[in-house]
Amino acid sequence: MPELPEIETIRRGLGPLLVGRRVLGVLVRDRRLREPVAARGLLRLRGARVTGIRRRSKYLLLDTDSGLTLLVHLGMTGQLWVADRERARRPHEHVVIALDDGRDLRFSDTRRFGMMHVVRSDRLDLHPRLKGLGPEPLDGSVTGESLFRATRGRRRPVKTFLMDTRSIAGVGNIYACEALHRAGINPQRSVGRIGLPGWDRVVTSLREVLTEAIAAGGTTLRDFLNAEGEAGYFACSLRVYDRKGKPCGRCGRPIRRIVQAGRSTFYCPRCQH
């Protein structure tokens, strides 16, 4: 489900609802996520006050004043939202964290590819899930120059490079496809054969599409909802993703679907070289 813009949308929405709140209790209904939920770890959050919410790649990090950070990944279908205690629960609502204002932070996940861990805040950098992540595309550390240098002599297709969180953090299937269409680059192009101007276009397009998607509150195709349970509306701005056979907005030729590394890739064979 969620890529950088969706996670960032949730982060921004959760901030005002969570920061300053104290955790009254934790209920783990079903610990069977991708990595089993350590119920004992979550229980250590009782009494802690939320001090801030950060995002790293597609992970959310809820910091508390007890020196513990709740690390959350939403997988494909995870949802994290705040609701009044009496509000009916969603299907597959696996974890509920009761807050001191009569509301709950709730985690639901149909496919259970998500994860939730409590980690000591001073050891976050060492956590295996965060350790190998590449730079954030929106904080200025990713430049055309840096990607150009990182890819000399390498041969993988640019689409799978963009989706590899070790190259760049937070880019998934939708925004990799969208950025490459905006940059006019064929997703099958070998990274080593993209010159500096090409990488500049990729980085510009990537920043553009991520920023626009955040402004639109993310992309809701099926499951994504923000911290208050509302859909995002960037889906209507997608130019290639999930648009197989539909006309390219730039040249009118039909969008093509191929498979790369087992994932659908959508692109315009006319506009992308």
Add this chain to the structure above:
DNA sequence: CGGTGGACCTGCTGGC
């Protein structure tokens, strides 16, 4: 290095 295929799960859709 990188590519493939499968694993983990559940649910929806489209084509027959």
Add this chain to the structure above:
DNA sequence: TGCCAGCAGGTCCACC
């Protein structure tokens, strides 16, 4: 109408 293959915003691993 009903069934089922195919597919889904992610990640990890084994294997070639």
